[in-house]
Every structure is written in C-alpha cells, then in structure tokens.
Amino acid sequence: MASNGEFSFPNGAPKSPLKKIQTQKKENGICHDDSAPPVKAKTLDELHSLQKKRSTPTTPVKTDNVFSQLSDEDRQKLQLQSISASLASLVRETGPKLVKGDPAQKTDGSKTVSHHHHHHHHHVVVAPTIGVSDSALKFTHVLYNLSPAELYEQAIKYEKGSFVTSSGALATLSGAKTGRSPRDKRVVKDETTEDELWWGKGSPNIEMDEQTFLVNRERAVDYLNSLDKVFVNDQFLNWDPEHRIKVRIVSARAYHSLFMHNMCIRPTPEELENFGTPDFTIYNAGQFPCNRYTHYMTSSTSIDLNLKRREMVILGTQYAGEMKKGLFSVMHYLMPKRHILSLHSGCNMGKEGDVALFFGLSGTGKTTLSTDHNRYLIGDDEHCWSENGVSNIEGGCYAKCIDLSREKEPDIWNAIKFGTVLENVVFDEHTREVDYTDKSVTENTRASYPIEYIPNAKIPCVGPHPKNVILLACDAFGVLPPVSKLNLAQTMYHFISGYTALVAGTEEGIKEPQATFSACFGAAFIMMHPTKYAAMLAEKMQKHGATGWLVNTGWSGGRYGSGSRIKLAYTRRIIDAIHSGSLLNANYTTTEVFGLQIPTEIEGIPSEILDPVNVWADKEAYNDTMLKLAGLFRKNFEVFATYKIGTDSKLTEEILAAGPNF
Ligand SMILES: Nc1ncnc2c1ncn2[C@@H]1O[C@H](COP(=O)(O)OP(=O)(O)OP(=O)(O)O)[C@@H](O)[C@H]1O
Ligand SMILES: O=C([O-])CC(=O)C(=O)O
Ligand SMILES: [Ca+2]
Ligand SMILES: [Mn+2]
Numbered sequence: 001m002a003s004n005g006e007f008s009f010p011n012g013a014p015k016s017p018l019k020k021i022q023t024q025k026k027e028n029g030i031c032h033d034d035s036a037p038p039v040k041a042k043t044l045d046e047l048h049s050l051q052k053k054r055s056t057p058t059t060p061v062k063t064d065n066v067f068s069q070l071s072d073e074d075r076q077k078l079q080l081q082s083i084s085a086s087l088a089s090l091v092r093e094t095g096p097k098l099v100k101g102d103p104a105q106k107t108d109g110s111k112t113v114s115h116h117h118h119h120h121h122h123h124v125v126v127a128p129t130i131g132v133s134d135s136a137l138k139f140t141h142v143l144y145n146l147s148p149a150e151l152y153e154q155a156i157k158y159e160k161g162s163f164v165t166s167s168g169a170l171a172t173l174s175g176a177k178t179g180r181s182p183r184d185k186r187v188v189k190d191e192t193t194e195d196e197l198w199w200g201k202g203s204p205n206i207e208m209d210e211q212t213f214l215v216n217r218e219r220a221v222d223y224l225n226s227l228d229k230v231f232v233n234d235q236f237l238n239w240d241p242e243h244r245i246k247v248r249i250v251s252a253r254a255y256h257s258l259f260m261h262n263m264c265i266r267p268t269p270e271e272l273e274n275f276g277t278p279d280f281t282i283y284n285a286g287q288f289p290c291n292r293y294t295h296y297m298t299s300s301t302s303i304d305l306n307l308k309r310r311e312m313v314i315l316g317t318q319y320a321g322e323m324k325k326g327l328f329s330v331m332h333y334l335m336p337k338r339h340i341l342s343l344h345s346g347c348n349m350g351k352e353g354d355v356a357l358f359f360g361l362s363g364t365g366k367t368t369l370s371t372d373h374n375r376y377l378i379g380d381d382e383h384c385w386s387e388n389g390v391s392n393i394e395g396g397c398y399a400k401c402i403d404l405s406r407e408k409e410p411d412i413w414n415a416i417k418f419g420t421v422l423e424n425v426v427f428d429e430h431t432r433e434v435d436y437t438d439k440s441v442t443e444n445t446r447a448s449y450p451i452e453y454i455p456n457a458k459i460p461c462v463g464p465h466p467k468n469v470i471l472l473a474c475d476a477f478g479v480l481p482p483v484s485k486l487n488l489a490q491t492m493y494h495f496i497s498g499y500t501a502l503v504a505g506t507e508e509g510i511k512e513p514q515a516t517f518s519a520c521f522g523a524a525f526i527m528m529h530p531t532k533y534a535a536m537l538a539e540k541m542q543k544h545g546a547t548g549w550l551v552n553t554g555w556s557g558g559r560y561g562s563g564s565r566i567k568l569a570y571t572r573r574i575i576d577a578i579h580s581g582s583l584l585n586a587n588y589t590t591t592e593v594f595g596l597q598i599p600t601e602i603e604g605i606p607s608e609i610l611d612p613v614n615v616w617a618d619k620e621a622y623n624d625t626m627l628k629l630a631g632l633f634r635k636n637f638e639v640f641a642t643y644k645i646g647t648d649s650k651l652t653e654e655i656l657a658a659g660p661n662f
Pocket of ligand 4: 344362381
C-alpha cells in the first residue's frame with residue numbers, strides 16, 4: 001500500500017481490464033461520432049470565417065439625398081476623410097492615415113480590402129502629406145461606432161480592470177479620478193465669449209486663451225494619433241428633432257466609447273450614413289496628462305472647452321462623466337442662444353401626460369425619483385424646455401449605485417445588465433456578484449445604461465410643458481420640511497440658491513453637514529449668469545402654469561448623526577401626491593423663518609414628520625440648526641441681490657423677499 005496518499009491498486013493491475021470502446025463502422029471504414037452533417041469547412045480559419053456574417057448594408061438607398069449616389073465604399077471613404085480631418089494636427093496641417101477596424105485583426109492594413117467573407121471592411125484614407133514626419137507614415141485604426149458586444153471584447157482584451165459581472169454588465173475602473181474635476185474645467189475666453197459668458201467669482205468657467213487651447217488640443221491629437229487605434233462615436237444630443245446636435249467623440253478606451261454609446265442618442269444606421277460633419281467634437285486623451293509648463297495649467301488635468309472651434313479636449317482624467325457633463329455645458333450655451341432653457345433635471349410623465357421636472361444637485365434623487373414604475377421616464381439628468389415642451393438631451397441614464405437595492409429601486413437594478421457600464425464597483429472575484437455597499441474604490445459608483453433599459457421609458461424622449469417643478473434638496477441638517485409648496489418667487493429663490501447639504505467625509509464618526517449652494521442646481525455646468533436661466537424658467541413656469549415644490553430627500557428628526565434619512569418610500573408617496581394633484585389642494589400651514597407652506601397631511605405618511613420641529617427631540621437644537629441654515633442661505637444669496645431677474649422688477653423684488661426671514 002502506498003503510504004504517501006497516492007492512489008494505487010491494492011493487488012497490482014486490475015484483474016479485469018475495462019471494456020474496449022466500440023465505435024460504429026461505416027461502409028467506407030471511417031468512424032463518425034455522431035449523426036449530424038459535418039461542418040462545411042476544411043480548416044479552422046474557414047470554420048471561423050463561417051461564424052461571422054457580413055453586416056447587412058445599413059439602409060435601403062434613398063434617391064433624394066446626396067449620399068444615395070455613393071457606393072458603400074465611397075461612403076466609407078468620406079467617413080474616414082471626415083475622421084481624419086477631425087484628428088488633423090493643426091501644426092502639420094495633415095490628418096492621420098486611417099484604417100477602419102481592429103489592428104489585431106490580421107489584414108494587410110495598407111490596402112483596401114473588401115473580401116466577401118471578411119467581417120471587418122477595411123477602408124483606408126491616405127491623408128495628403130505636406131511635411132513628412134514619422135507620425136505621417138503610420139496608420140491609425142479607427143473603431144467607429146462599435147456595438148456594445150464589440151466594445152465589451154475590446155475592453156476585456158485590452159483594458160485592465162474590465163470584467164463581466166454576474167448580471168452581464170461591464171465593470172470597469174475609471175482610474176485615479178472617480179468623479180469630475182470642476183477646478184480643471186477651462187473655457188476659451190475670446191472676443192465673443194468674453195461678453196456672452198459668466199466669468200469671475202462663482203462662475204464655473206475658468207478662463208484660458210486660444211493659444212493654450214491649441215497647445216492642449218495638439219497634445220491630445222498627437223497622443224491619440226500615436227496609438228494603434230482610436231474609438232470614434234458619432235451620435236446625437238437632444239431628442240427635439242429641430243434642435244438636435246451632432247457630436248463626435250474620439251477616445252482611446254472602449255469604456256469611454258461604450259459610455260457615450262449609452263449616454264448620447266444612438267443614430268439609426270440611416271442617420272449615421274448621412275451624419276456628415278459633427279457640430280461638436282470631443283478629443284478624450286484622458287490617459288495622457290496635460291503639461292504643467294503650459295500656461296494656465298494648475299494640475300495634470302485639464303478639460304478645455306472652445307466654443308468657437310466647437311471642440312473639447314480632455315487631458316489627465318479618465319472619468320467618463322467629464323464627457324457627459326462637458327457636452328451638457330455646451331448645451332447650456334447653444335440652447336439659450338436659441339431661446340431654449342437647458343436644465344439639470346430629471347423628467348417623467350404620467351399616464352395623463354402630466355410632466356414633472358426634478359431638479360437637484362448630485363445625489364439628491366433626480367435619477368431615483370424620475371425612475372418611477374407608474375410613470376414614463378423622459379430622462380434622468382439633462383433636459384431642454386422649449387416652445388415645443390420638454391426634451392431629453394441624452395439617450396441614457398447615469399445612476400448612482402452606492403447601496404443600490406433590488407427592493408427599493410427595481411427598475412435601476414434590472415437595468416444593470418448586458419450593455420451597462422458599471423464604474424468602480426467591487427464584485428466577488430469568482431461569482432462576479434456586485435457588492436453595492438462596498439466603497440473600496442469610491443462612494444461615487446455609477447451605472448450607465450441606455451434609457452430603453454428602463455421598461456417604461458418614453459421614446460422619443462419628449463413631452464409636453466411641465467405641470468410640476470420639483471426642487472430636491474438632501475438636507476443633512478434635517479430642518480427643511482419633507483415637502484413644501486412654493487409660489488413662483490420662492491421657486492426662483494430656491495432655484496437660484498441651489499441648496500443641498502451632504503455629509504463631508506465618509507470616515508467614521510459624526511461629521512458636520514456641509515451646505516452646498518450651486519446656482520440653478522448645476523453651477524458647474526452653466527455658462528451664462530444664473531439669473532439668465534432663472535429668468536427663462538420663471539417665464540416658462542408662469543406661461544404654462546407650473547407649480548413649484550421643495551422636497552427634502554435628506555434628514556428628518558435631527559441632523560446627520562442623530563436623525564435619519566427620510567425613507568425613500570415616504571418620499572415616493574410625497575411625489576405621488578404631487579403628481580396626482582391631491583397635494584395641490586391639501587391644507588397648508590406656513591413655517592417660520594423659511595416661510596414655507598407645508599401640508600398638514602399626506603396619505604400613507606405619518607403626519608407628524610411633515611413639520612420637522614415635531615420630530616426633533618431637542619426643540620432648541622432644531623431652532624438653532626434652522627437659524628444656522630437660514631443664515632447660510634442669506635449669505636449665499638448676497639451676490640445675487642444686485643441682479644435683475646428678467647424684465648420684471650416686481651418679480652426680482654419678490655424673489656429677494658422669498659428667502660428666510662429672521
Ligand atoms: N428619501 C430619498 N429620496 C431620494 N433618494 C434617496 C432617499 N433616501 C436614499 N436615497 C438614495 O439617494 C441617492 C439619490 O441619488 P440619485 O442617483 O437619484 O442622484 P441624482 O440627483 O440623480 O444625482 P446625479 O446628478 O449626480 O446623477 C440614491 O442612491 C437613493 O437610493
Ligand atoms: O456628472 C457626474 O459625474 C454625475 C452627475 O450627474 C452629476 O454630478 O451631476
Ligand atoms: Ca443621476
Ligand atoms: Mn447630474
């Protein structure tokens with residue numbers, strides 16, 4: 001017997017050997033292990049070529065447009081010429097030589113190949129070469145509007161930290177930056193923007209000059225052209241067909257391409273054929289830093305916007321939200337020029353066509369509350385309000401995932417499936433089950449998914465004029481009522497204030513709530529003075545008879561540390577009562593100091609919580625905290641006191657008077 005644990009037969013070899021395997025004998029003497037017909041391929045390569053079928057030509061050819069005369073081949077060529085022009089060095093005046101397709105797909109990249117069974121159609125554009133340099137001799141491969149499946153494969157093959165989760169989402173890491181960098185967002189100040197935009201104290205627009213922009217642009221373009229391959233997305237913004245904007249995003253990561261595929265409006269194959277020249281282009285060279293020897297650069301990150309050139313350059317941050325919110329800034333410039341109001345808000349619509357807007361700073365509940373099983377989702381974050389009604393700017397949603405639960409947010413939970421990008425989440429290494437409570441990478445974990453992943457999305461994402469305008473504040477001081485009805489002046493006061501209070505640190509121990517005031521609930525994204533947007537909102541609300549509401553999705557019964565966050569189920573009931581119209585006709589009392597109208601009861605909610613003072617054990621502490629917050633509001637509003645809102649000076653005075661009185 002072997003004593004080392006090895007298996008052995010006790011008495012040498014087995015006495016009766018195993019039976020010999022019998023195989024079927026065919027007439028010709030060749031064995032077959034099954035009866036299915038054999039594969040029609042002689043080599044493995046041939047077998048693989050059978051697997052992929054050539055994508056069908058995109059659209060039936062129409063006769064009434066210029067493109068219809070073009071062959072598939074010529075159209076592809078034009079597309080590549082346009083991309084080469086986008087990627088042109090401004091110094092060398094040449095675009096790179098481009099090839100379509102993955103460089104890893106072994107083909108002769110220097111020839112136009114249109115082999116029938118080949119799945120990638122390789123087309124080449126050789127840029128005119130003026131000054132010869134080494135960079136002009138190489139080819140850049142373009143991965144143009146890849147599908148989610150192709151982008152998954154690219155990410156998993158080439159980008160560390162990319163994994164498929166158990167529900168089919170693509171988990172990815174955004175790198176050192178897991179949130180936006182507002183202090184590194186620069187805007188070119190030129191003759192036009194100097195007068196048009198909001199500059200100076202409080203403004204999000206940090207100035208840079210044209211020359212510096214060009215230096216950074218060249219840096220980004222050279223970086224992108226030095227790569228083997230770049231991703232290019234051609235997509236749209238704004239579901240209002242009259243005001244649709246064509247955007248091109250050039251990036252170096254499949255993650256970025258899939259993120260924008262989800263977040264922008266996806267063109268139909270026909271729309272893509274006729275795409276032409278983009279209205280706006282992003283050069284995302286986020287893996288590459290900016291150069292601090294360059295004038296204006298204060299860190300290795302810079303997000304640079306040039307409105308005249310209609311271009312944005314990203315250096316030194318891979319956080320994908322920069323692209324989404326960068327384009328939102330652009331819309332905050334382009335839309336008001338067309339007398340359309342751009343809004344940092346969620347939006348949904350009831351069965352009767354009643355539309356509600358949800359304003360609020362990050363983490364206050366725009367996505368959570370606009371995603372409502374009983375209503376149609378128009379969008380979760382960025383909208384336009386024009387003479388035609390509301391339209392979503394985007395084609396997808398970007399939900400916070402921290403502590404996400406299937407029970408509380410089933411629609412968002414179910415949207416996290418194949419095609420969804422899951423940023424910076426932690427998952428089980430074996431089962432790939434995501435732990436949404438884990439903040440090891442960041443608290444700002446996010447899911448980006450196409451809007452149609454929400455079952456009751458309203459597509460196209462447009463709706464009539466809003467009936468309710470809901471301002472969300474997550475008040476960690478716990479003194480704002482769970483809901484208040486606002487008059488127009490109060491709505492404008494709170495819109496301009498843009499208040500929320502979150503908790504500073506995520507470390508243990510009780511931390512002071514940090515009040516944040518961000519004009520128009522999105523000061524980081526507006527381009528003109530806040531009063532410009534406020535005046536437009538007031539005019540539209542007045543004209544269309546919308547009602548304003550202030551909803552506290554934050555603390556109740558004490559500030560952060562002693563009270564607790566208002567149950568999401570309660571907030572949902574409040575929102576339901578706003579939508580149904582029942583809250584409009586409830587009985588109200590008016591609070592001291594803030595002068596807010598609060599309902600005495602709402603179905604399904606304990607009445608005592610409606611007036612925050614009731615649920616604070618220590619009434620004196622409540623009063624002190626409320627006065628402290630009122631003081632912060634007053635101080636913040638000082639800078640706006642000298643501005644007129646619109647042409648109506650009566651409204652301006654009313655707005656000034658609509659703040660806390662003490
Ligand atoms: N009473 C409540 N009302 C709303 N949200 C709540 C409430 N209680 C807890 N939450 C949680 O707060 C978070 C709200 O985040 P949400 O994604 O809706 O923010 P957002 O306003 O869309 O921000 P962003 O603009 O950054 O995307 C969610 O994680 C949600 O589960
Ligand atoms: O832009 C982001 O990163 C997330 C977001 O929606 C916001 O902060 O408003
Ligand atoms: Ca959101
Ligand atoms: Mn947002």
